[in-house]
Amino acid sequence: MVDLRVDAVSKRYGETTALADVSLTIADGEFFTLVGPSGCGKTTTLRAVAGFESPTTGEIRFGDREMTGVPPEDRDVGIVFQSYALFPHMSVAENVAYGLRFRDPPDGQSVDERVADLLDLVDLSGTGERDPSELSGGQQQRVALARALAPNPQLLLLDEPMSALDARLRERLRQQVKQIQSDLGITTLYVTHDQEEALAVSDRVAVMRDGRVEQVGTPQDVYRRPETRFVAEFVGENNVFEGRVAGHAGETTTVTVDGEDLLISRVDATEGESVAFCVRPEALSVVDGAADGSGGDTADGGTLDAPANRLPADVEYAEFLGEAVRVHATWNGRDLVVRLPNEPDDAALTVGFDPRSAHVVEGDR
């Protein structure tokens, strides 16, 4: 096992820049995820680590070893693709054994023992003689995982491995992958466009956009403390407000948004400076619209010095999600998303939020 360093890597194809100065450090044994919309460079990064793309500039290191010019077959990585890429002319066992033609099984095991162990690890004992096409999609993906792990690689690379599977299976499989990963303690680079999946399994996440890394952090960090407006909106849903600082009072700062004053936790900004902040849909709640100025219905019982924020909004439509209702509304001509326990009774409602639940983000680049 080994740590992985991606150091100032850029990749250009003619005029197009796929990666612009990407740097990442992934600790030994860490489950690290690259997440972002399609075309953000996450797959290019993974392919550069695997040796299928050579960086235009920058370095990739496995431990102390600089990997420039090392062909994929000498990198000792296991890779799993979205398409499974099982060899259709080989049985399941032959697929798993393929990498053992080039590297000896660990711990003096025989090839057959190793294959049996791996199929057991992914819960597919007894399927060795079958053809890959006889297995379901989820089973095929587990064969691909067993094949990638069989030669005991120093790195595991997973390129959208769940995207071709249905939602329920995806949830089960990702926990299985996570379990195997932490049992083996193998350094893992995982690529997905699905931010929920990224939050669910990763030790740390890098959010990418347009060939750059926007933010690196634990799932909790990127969800609760997004650094940029892009991260705030890409990871989960968010309401982003832009305005100018009107003044500070105690623990709060007043921000004027479209002529309305909103209170957020105190920020380090001078009066008149423009700021953007976000409030999660679940941090918004319904307050009594009639009792204007009387203090809001805050999460911890309304012990604020200043009155809570009150936003009279018009309901556009509501989506019933089962465990909650997602309400799309407009306030002052801005779209708001609110997550409520029940459908709203009226076409109009007033929502409020605790100043402490607002989080300041960097505006758009």
Add this chain to the structure above:
Amino acid sequence: MSWVERHALGVAAAATAAVIAVMFYLPVGIVLSEAVGIAPGFPPAVSLDAFAEVLSDSFYVGALAGVGADPFAVSRHADNVASWAAAFLAGEAGLPSFGLFGFTAYQALLSTVASVALGLPGAYVLARFEFPGRRTIRSLTILPFILPSIMVAIGFIAMFGRRGVVNDLLATVGLGPIDVMGTLSIVIVAHAFYNAPLVTRVTAAAWESVDARTVETARSLGASRRRAVLDVVAPQLLPAVLTGALLTFVFTFMTFPIVLALGGLRLATVEVWVYNLLGNMNYREAAALATLETALSLALTYAYLRYEARQAAGSRGANPLQRVPLFPSLGALRSPVRLGVLAYAAVVVVVFVGPVLSMVWTSVTGPDGLTLAYYEFLVQRQAEGSAVQTKPWPAVRNSLTFGVATLAVALPMGVAAAVVTTRKFRGRAVVGALAMGPIAVSGIVTGVGLLLGPVFGIPLGGGWRLQVTGATAIVAAHAVAAYPFVTRSVAPLLGRLDPAMVESARALGASRARALVDVELPLVAAGVVAGAAFAFAISVGEFDSTVILAEGSQSYTMPVAVERYRGRRLGPATAMGTVLLVVTSVSFVVIDRLGGRFERG
């Protein structure tokens, strides 16, 4: 891992490029340099006189000769065109003639029209109707493509000749005789024999990939059945029809054995005339003519490749149009469409089955009924023939030897070219076009170039000479002609493989070459074997360059022997042709069993 294994693919690609360069581009370059008459010295003096002579000779270019002689006298030429147009409109002048080039293009155009007319109904029947034997007939459409052209010519003579099967049949009912030999019609029918199945294959494949839902959508939006076909199906077929037509034009523009055997010098095309000039040792004029012909066909092939590249390789529709039974009941035979299909079937039998059967029939019938005399002639010639006579067994042996040798060379070349051209890299289009060059250059040109260059010997300096024997040159010419078909059989399958498969193998420790052997080749095996059968069949049937390179040597092959036996009586030639048919049919069975996929190229 050794250096060799790590770089095996690069080495194979470099070797392929070297063979193509030395055995194809060098000979073609020699033909060109012969034509421009390069004089020694530095820089070498180049003379374009030979081209000027050809282009200003009304024998070659007809009414354009004046333009060729003085290309910049634009206003005079315009005046001439205007006065001709006035005379033509007044009914005082006919269409101008454009000489040998004009005639070659004219017969190619007529052949293309005939091939499309004969091929399209076949595509309709194969794509839209279900009937017993449909799959067999569909796979039989590859057959004409690999039948040796000289054998087909013999078949047409056996069928339509003065004493051919048709005239025999007409005589029994008191009609005839008809004499179509040496006419343009018979040449065009023979060209349609070759190329109509090509049109059928590419069009049927396109028809089968039309998604039935597009038609259903059009119908639901208010289009009538006829209108939906016109608006939705026809535009999806058009590219395939144009592809077939363009290829047909290129092939028939370069036609040689068909015209040589059925038309003679009176109907000479450019290619036949080049051969004739060579026979008269007029290398310079032959080279100039061959160069101009090659330039034209290269331009057409380039246009074709550009066009093909723009047509995204249509994948088979997940939901193809449903076929209807051809003969659901006896009563259905009264429908005009089905009567049309029956009439078409009759034409198909006459044009396609007739010549082949006639050849076999003629080989076993004499003036006094059934006979094996012609086969006995072959055996006797083998036993008693003198050293300068063409014997059957060396012809068979040479054909088989050259076929196997061609296979051994063309297969790795074709696979290497397929691997290289399915990769994405800058300049891929150029490399792909260079690799497909041999399709656009006639066997005559390659043959002449090999003869003038490597066979006569090329001084390399320091007392070294590059010189190859006639047999080596023949194998080289065959391999160069055949490998594009290997590439075209393998590349589409290779291109459809999930690239993640090779990447998985490499991440697991396989070198690029090892991944090719372990993963890709087993998965495209059908294409490799089909390509191999193509290569073998093309070598066995190749005539154009072989007849030049085998001249005066013991390296003659079966098609050359057929041509030499044709001289006196038809019988021995048909017997030799039947032997050739058997050998070619075996190759066909292999292609069919393993799935030839030329049309998906």
